[in-house]
Structure formats: C-alpha cells, structure tokens
Amino acid sequence: MGRGGGSLDTVAMRVRRVLLTRAMDLRIVRKAMGMGDITCTCRGPGDAFIQHLFMLAFNSHRNGTPLPAACLQFLHPQALSDCIEDLCEPFLGEAIDIVTGIDAMGFILGAAAAAYLRKGFLAVRKSGHLCVNTSSEPYTDYTGKQKSLEVRTDVVKKGTRLLIVDQWIETGGTMQAAIRLMEKLGGIVIGVAAICIEESDGGKTIIQKYKTSSCIPKSLQPKFNEHCLASFHNTLDNTLLPMKANV
Numbered sequence: 044m045g046r047g048g049g050s051l052d053t054v055a056m057r058v059r060r061v062l063l064t065r066a067m068d069l070r071i072v073r074k075a076m077g078m079g080d081i082t083c084t085c086r087g088p089g090d091a092f093i094q095h096l097f098m099l100a101f102n103s104h105r106n107g108t109p110l111p112a113a114c115l116q117f118l119h120p121q122a123l124s125d126c127i128e129d130l131c132e133p134f135l136g137e138a139i140d141i142v143t144g145i146d147a148m149g150f151i152l153g154a155a156a157a158a159y160l161r162k163g164f165l166a167v168r169k170s171g172h173l174c175v176n177t178s179s180e181p182y183t184d185y186t187g188k189q190k191s192l193e194v195r196t197d198v199v200k201k202g203t204r205l206l207i208v209d210q211w212i213e214t215g216g217t218m219q220a221a222i223r224l225m226e227k228l229g230g231i232v233i234g235v236a237a238i239c240i241e242e243s244d245g246g247k248t249i250i251q252k253y254k255t256s257s258c259i260p261k262s263l264q265p266k267f268n269e270h271c272l273a274s275f276h277n278t279l280d281n282t283l284l285p286m287k288a289n290v
C-alpha cells in the first residue's frame with residue numbers, strides 16, 4: 044500500500060503513534076487519518092459515542108461493500124469509554140449476573156462492559172476452541188455461511204441474568220444464536236448491546252423482544268440500515284450531529 048493508502052494497519056499505526064505521543068485530541072486523530080479537521084460543539088446526555096462515529100473505518104472485504112470496523116475507536120481511550128458508557132448506561136439499574144461477549148470483536152466490548160458494570164465476563168466462542176463440556180448452537184450470519192457458537196455448560200444456570208454484547212448486529216443471526224444458547228441453558232437475557240443494531244428482520248425481532256442499547260443516534264440509523272456508509276463522513280453536519288466537520 045502506497046503513501047496515503049487506506050490500509051487499516053497503516054492508518055491504525057499512524058493513529059496510534061499520534062495518540063501515544065501527543066494530546067488526546069479528536070482533531071489530531073482525524074488529521075492523522077487524513078480525514079480533515081473536526082470540531083465538536085456540544086454533547087448531549089446519552090450521546091457519548093456520537094463524536095467518535097467518524098472513526099468507523101471502512102474496509103471492503105465483503106465484495107466491495109463497506110464494512111465498518113470499530114478498531115480505531117478501540118485505540119482511542121475516550122472513544123472506547125464513551126462507547127462502553129452508551130452500551131451500559133441503560134442497564135445500570137438492572138440486576139445482571141454475567142456479561143457475555145460474542146467471538147471475536149464482542150470479546151473486546153463485552154469484557155469492557157463487564158468491567159464497567161463490575162460483573163464477570165463469559166466468552167461465547169465460534170465452535171472448535173473450547174476444551175471443556177460445551178453447548179452449541181448453529182446459525183447463519185450476513186455472509187450466508189453456516190456457523191456455530193459454543194459456550195461452556197457450567198456457568199449459565201436456570202435464572203442466570205445475562206447481558207449479551209457484540210460489536211454489530213446485521214441480520215441478527217449471530218445474536219439470535221447466542222440468545223438461544225443462553226436460554227437453552229436456563230439463562231434470562233436481560234439485555235442485548237451492540238455498537239449498531241441494524242433494523243433488519245432479525246435486528247427488529249431482537250429490538251422488539253429484548254431491551255437493547257447501541258451507539259447509533261436515531262437520525263443516523265437509516266444510513267446504517269441501508270449500508271450507505273461510504274458517504275458517512277459527509278453526513279457529519281449540524282443537521283444530524285452536534286458537531287461540525289471542516290473537510
């Protein structure tokens with residue numbers, strides 16, 4: 044990849060170098076990513092993560108369809124903690140025994156959410172990794188491939204109250220499999236949290252049946268549902284977000 048190219052590794056390394064050596068300022072991060080300057084003018088309650096959405100990086104590993112990845116937010120200490128705040132805040136008053144995260148990106152958010160809520164963390168893995176007794180659940184996700192999730196059988200008991208965390212819900216196949224797995228073991232799903240819950244049939248079913256949290260403001264949800272994400276940073280204006288982009 045040449046200079047100024049879009050390799051995620053290259054961008055992430057640039058951002059990381061900047062973050063480590065200079066003040067933690069969003070304008071600096073955006074410049075380091077070659078995305079111009081940005082000024083955050085205000086921030087409302089429950090909107091912690093909005094100011095970091097521009098850091099969703101696009102990669103084209105799905106036949107050219109942009110798939111946003113939250114890796115850059117995870118590199119930024121304020122973005123990560125704002126993300127976790129948005130995901131956990133709605134559940135602060137709920138009695139939760141364990142936070143569960145789905146392999147692989149859900150491990151990062153799930154473990155951070157567990158620490159935020161001062162709970163333990165249970166990993167739900169893609170099949171084939173655990174060397175203890177497991178229960179498994181087949182599913183199909185946005186790739187159309189048949190997959191299977193797996194969890195150890197000795198943690199979730201009848202009545203265990205769970206918050207399930209993943210990075211993203213697109214068709215809902217993965218999250219619905221995790222829910223089935225937990226409920227099969229007797230668990231009670233108190234809530235479902237993901238950076239984005241697309242309003243697909245599966246996503247809507249989850250939203251209707253369970254208490255959910257996400258980081259996407261209502262006004263931007265249609266863009267995420269329609270995967271109009273390549274143009275996403277052009278939408279960062281005063282009509283949609285409490286910030287002004289000088290790009």
Ligand SMILES: O=P(O)(O)OC[C@H]1O[C@H](OP(=O)(O)OP(=O)(O)O)[C@H](O)[C@@H]1O
Binds near residue numbers: 147
């Ligand atoms: O709603 P669905 O259509 O089921 O898709 C959502 C799942 O896909 C993504 O993970 P992916 O399997 O790509 O892997 P990763 O977490 O390892 O990046 C995402 O983080 C969810 O787990």
Ligand SMILES: Nc1ncnc2[nH]cnc12
Binds near residue numbers: 112212
């Ligand atoms: N990280 C992600 N971003 C967008 N769509 C997805 N579908 C599954 N994972 C996704």
